[in-house]
Amino acid sequence: MISVALLGFGVIGSGTAEVLTQNKSLIAARLGDTIEIKYILDLRDFPDSPFANLVVHDIAPILADDEVSVVVEMMGGLHPAYDFSRAALEAGKHVVTSNKAVVAAFGEELLALAEERGLRYLFEASVGGGIPIIRPLCTDLAPCDITGIEGILNGTTNYILTRMAESGASFADALAEAQALGYAERDPSADVDGWDTARKICILSALATGKIPTLEQIYVEGITRVTTADIAHAKQAGYAIRLIGTAELVGDQPRVMVCPRWVHASSPLATINDVFNGILVRSDFLGDVMFYGRGAGSLPTASAVVADILDIAGGSPCKPPRWTAAADGELASHDSYVCRRYLCFSAAQGWRDAVCAALGEVEYLDTEGCEVALLTAPMREDEAKAAIDTLAAAGITLLSSMRLIKSTN
Amino acid sequence: MISVALLGFGVIGSGTAEVLTQNKSLIAARLGDTIEIKYILDLRDFPDSPFANLVVHDIAPILADDEVSVVVEMMGGLHPAYDFSRAALEAGKHVVTSNKAVVAAFGEELLALAEERGLRYLFEASVGGGIPIIRPLCTDLAPCDITGIEGILNGTTNYILTRMAESGASFADALAEAQALGYAERDPSADVDGWDTARKICILSALATGKIPTLEQIYVEGITRVTTADIAHAKQAGYAIRLIGTAELVGDQPRVMVCPRWVHASSPLATINDVFNGILVRSDFLGDVMFYGRGAGSLPTASAVVADILDIAGGSPCKPPRWTAAADGELASHDSYVCRRYLCFSAAQGWRDAVCAALGEVEYLDTEGCEVALLTAPMREDEAKAAIDTLAAAGITLLSSMRLIKSTN
Numbered sequence: 181m182i183s184v185a186l187l188g189f190g191v192i193g194s195g196t197a198e199v200l201t202q203n204k205s206l207i208a209a210r211l212g213d214t215i216e217i218k219y220i221l222d223l224r225d226f227p228d229s230p231f232a233n234l235v236v237h238d239i240a241p242i243l244a245d246d247e248v249s250v251v252v253e254m255m256g257g258l259h260p261a262y263d264f265s266r267a268a269l270e271a272g273k274h275v276v277t278s279n280k281a282v283v284a285a286f287g288e289e290l291l292a293l294a295e296e297r298g299l300r301y302l303f304e305a306s307v308g309g310g311i312p313i314i315r316p317l318c319t320d321l322a323p324c325d326i327t328g329i330e331g332i333l334n335g336t337t338n339y340i341l342t343r344m345a346e347s348g349a350s351f352a353d354a355l356a357e358a359q360a361l362g363y364a365e366r367d368p369s370a371d372v373d374g375w376d377t378a379r380k381i382c383i384l385s386a387l388a389t390g391k392i393p394t395l396e397q398i399y400v401e402g403i404t405r406v407t408t409a410d411i412a413h414a415k416q417a418g419y420a421i422r423l424i425g426t427a428e429l430v431g432d433q434p435r436v437m438v439c440p441r442w443v444h445a446s447s448p449l450a451t452i453n454d455v456f457n458g459i460l461v462r463s464d465f466l467g468d469v470m471f472y473g474r475g476a477g478s479l480p481t482a483s484a485v486v487a488d489i490l491d492i493a494g495g496s497p498c499k500p501p502r503w504t505a506a507a508d509g510e511l512a513s514h515d516s517y518v519c520r521r522y523l524c525f526s527a528a529q530g531w532r533d534a535v536c537a538a539l540g541e542v543e544y545l546d547t548e549g550c551e552v553a554l555l556t557a558p559m560r561e562d563e564a565k566a567a568i569d570t571l572a573a574a575g576i577t578l579l580s581s582m583r584l585i586k587s588t589n
Numbered sequence: 590m591i592s593v594a595l596l597g598f599g600v601i602g603s604g605t606a607e608v609l610t611q612n613k614s615l616i617a618a619r620l621g622d623t624i625e626i627k628y629i630l631d632l633r634d635f636p637d638s639p640f641a642n643l644v645v646h647d648i649a650p651i652l653a654d655d656e657v658s659v660v661v662e663m664m665g666g667l668h669p670a671y672d673f674s675r676a677a678l679e680a681g682k683h684v685v686t687s688n689k690a691v692v693a694a695f696g697e698e699l700l701a702l703a704e705e706r707g708l709r710y711l712f713e714a715s716v717g718g719g720i721p722i723i724r725p726l727c728t729d730l731a732p733c734d735i736t737g738i739e740g741i742l743n744g745t746t747n748y749i750l751t752r753m754a755e756s757g758a759s760f761a762d763a764l765a766e767a768q769a770l771g772y773a774e775r776d777p778s779a780d781v782d783g784w785d786t787a788r789k790i791c792i793l794s795a796l797a798t799g800k801i802p803t804l805e806q807i808y809v810e811g812i813t814r815v816t817t818a819d820i821a822h823a824k825q826a827g828y829a830i831r832l833i834g835t836a837e838l839v840g841d842q843p844r845v846m847v848c849p850r851w852v853h854a855s856s857p858l859a860t861i862n863d864v865f866n867g868i869l870v871r872s873d874f875l876g877d878v879m880f881y882g883r884g885a886g887s888l889p890t891a892s893a894v895v896a897d898i899l900d901i902a903g904g905s906p907c908k909p910p911r912w913t914a915a916a917d918g919e920l921a922s923h924d925s926y927v928c929r930r931y932l933c934f935s936a937a938q939g940w941r942d943a944v945c946a947a948l949g950e951v952e953y954l955d956t957e958g959c960e961v962a963l964l965t966a967p968m969r970e971d972e973a974k975a976a977i978d979t980l981a982a983a984g985i986t987l988l989s990s991m992r993l994i995k996s997t998n
Contacts, residue, residue: 199732210731310875312729320721322619323608323895448881451860465608465892466719469882472857483874486732496905
């Protein structure tokens with residue numbers, strides 16, 4: 181029997197208890213052993229829960245109990261989640277977490293501590309909810325040199341962008357709809373400004389490249405400025421707009437970015453709709469592989485947590501690779517990033533000559549109305565910025581600018 | 590140092606040698622140990638290969654060499670591939686294989702033998718080429734009850750169907766193109782008649798349900814009868830046609846089928862184009878997850894082989910679940926299978942009344958030309974057969990009949 185302690189009994193904690201309970205016999209048959217929840221740590225009491233008698237308010241008895249071999253941290257936030265995780269490892273317990281903030285900020289330290297003690301620190305649920313991604317990166321892709329990752333990593337923004345395309349709703353209306361359905365928080369900034377995606381792509385970058393950047397070191401742009409006109413232009417040209425986190429190696433330097441991008445209909449990322457997530461991994465031998473599924477939600481995320489518990493209980497020695505913080509000089513420059521771009525601007529007098537001078541050959545999508553929409557040839561970030569400045573100097577006001585993704589099916 | 594012997598130096602065997610050689614230092618860093626190819630068994634010599642001096646023509650020295658801990662079978666065919674795999678396990682060596690025929694026919698026996706000897710028998714490369722699917726099914730999905738699998742498992746047929754849709758080519762012309770590109774064999778029947786997909790979905794069924802059917806026990810239909818008219822009707826209605834292997838549990842009885850199906854554009858399976866494969870797994874807690882990538886090819890498949898070698902070398906104890914042969918009575922009946930259907934027939938006089946009587950309410954796609962195309966409501970197989978017989982009796986000749994997939998995004 182494997183005894184576990186759950187830290188936090190919110191959405192994911194209660195889901196984990198449900199998965200372990202509902203599939204108890206199936207799990208026991210597969211594992212050849214049983215998993216018992218011995219403690220649930222939470223500030224609250226849950227008198228009506230079937231797990232009420234397991235609830236404690238203090239970490240001390242959990243750390244002191246030698247029967248507890250796995251501590252599962254699902255509290256959210258940095259503290260005391262980090263402190264409890266560290267204390268659990270120091271007390272000789274394996275740690276499983278769904279907490280991307282702790283993994284991004286303290287993963288380097290906690291993985292080192294776990295290795296030092298012969299323990300495991302696993303975090304499959306911290307990225308992509310229930311989608312298998314961390315374990316496949318560490319096992320199935322172990323023979324390969326990973327050269328790039330493109331991920332739709334946030335269900336809230338994907339729902340909003342899907343709704344905007346389906347119904348023609350504005351960003352504000354689609355956000356309000358997402359909030360009404362419980363897909364978006366009342367303060368949606370962590371999702372719509374791209375920070376949730378940024379934390380997740382930083383963790384994937386760490387696993388793929390060995391270097392983790394901070395949020396301050398990377399380019400992050402959310403979806404709040406995506407307009408109904410942008411969506412219509414994209415749709416007409418055979419593209420979807422999706423918030424994409426990218427991590428790639430430029431030589432041996434990682435480059436990590438988050439921004440809304442045009443995804444061609446032929447890409448497997450283009451049919452990822454609603455709250456679903458998809459993560460495309462590019463490598464030397466495997467080419468493109470993609471992992472798709474529910475990137476959030478109580479039971480899918482809990483399923484990933486339980487898979488980590490089973491991995492530990494089964495005695496697997498497989499460890500996520502270690503990483504270190506990226507110094508500024510270890511990251512590839514943003515200026516040299518190259519991709520095609522969508523630009524939309526007011527059709528001021530003389531725009532055609534100005535575009536020709538600033539951008540060279542382009543693919544026009546719409547030149548009929550009072551807005552001009554086009555796709556540029558591949559260009560560097562600094563070239564794009566200079567071209568936009570040139571257009572502005574010619575009296576042409578930019579309304580939208582978005583990058584295309586690189587991958588194609 | 591881990592010494593391995595490669596059995597077979599064809600497309601996958603030579604790819605495996607290339608992956609192990611090219612990424613030698615990366616693999617050594619991740620594993621903390623090195624992998625050495627000690628023998629390559631093949632009937633042929635390869636005097637110009639850098640591995641020429643490793644080639645042997647007899648299995649005996651490999652079996653007798655205690656330094657060899659992993660034997661990698663990539664010979665294809667049932668014999669002597671099975672016999673050598675069995676002999677390797679009996680000699681105390683782990684076995685990795687890419688050979689779906691051996692896994693489907695002898696997996697039950699070889700997994701039992703491996704377990705008995707404390708060894709591992711791994712076969713990630715036998716399904717979906719380089720796509721991680723077997724290991725995720727056995728690890729990430731271990732907490733879940735898998736209720737269904739829908740897979741595009743054959744790159745050749747997917748290429749043909751993609752080309753038919755893109756260029757309007759006939760099946761014969763698209764096949765000829767695939768043959769010219771080396772995607773299809775000169776005798777393409779194993780691919781286009783569905784047998785390759787059938788073997789793979791049988792293995793996935795075994796992993797998900799614990800029961801493996803024989804090819805004779807399941808419904809298998811290839812793509813040779815898919816017409817340009819079918820493709821045009823599907824495209825116009827927002828569907829793609831794909832050869833899909835399905836395995837699902839009906840109560841506790843597996844039902845396994847292979848047939849061309851209509852896949853709605855909103856499904857993640859719909860953007861799987863060209864030689865790519867995609868496998869959608871449905872379960873109680875994770876909902877739908879999908880794995881996408883290159884389902885064949887030397888290096889992608891070799892990458893999956895090497896991932897299995899690394900898994901063994903790393904000392905993971907994780908085992909694929911065992912399965913047993915399905916008795917006829919243990920399989921769900923084909924007659925009770927329910928789905929929507931596409932039907933196309935000649936517009937003989939009185940067809941509208943006959944359709945109304947035989948099929949009830951339908952969604953017409955095309956009633957203008959000399960062919961009528963429609964989608965039925967969900968109906969059982971036996972009901973569909975009876976309805977088609979009724980139409981035939983009314984003088985209406987069926988030109989095409991295809992099932993829709995059940996999954997939606």
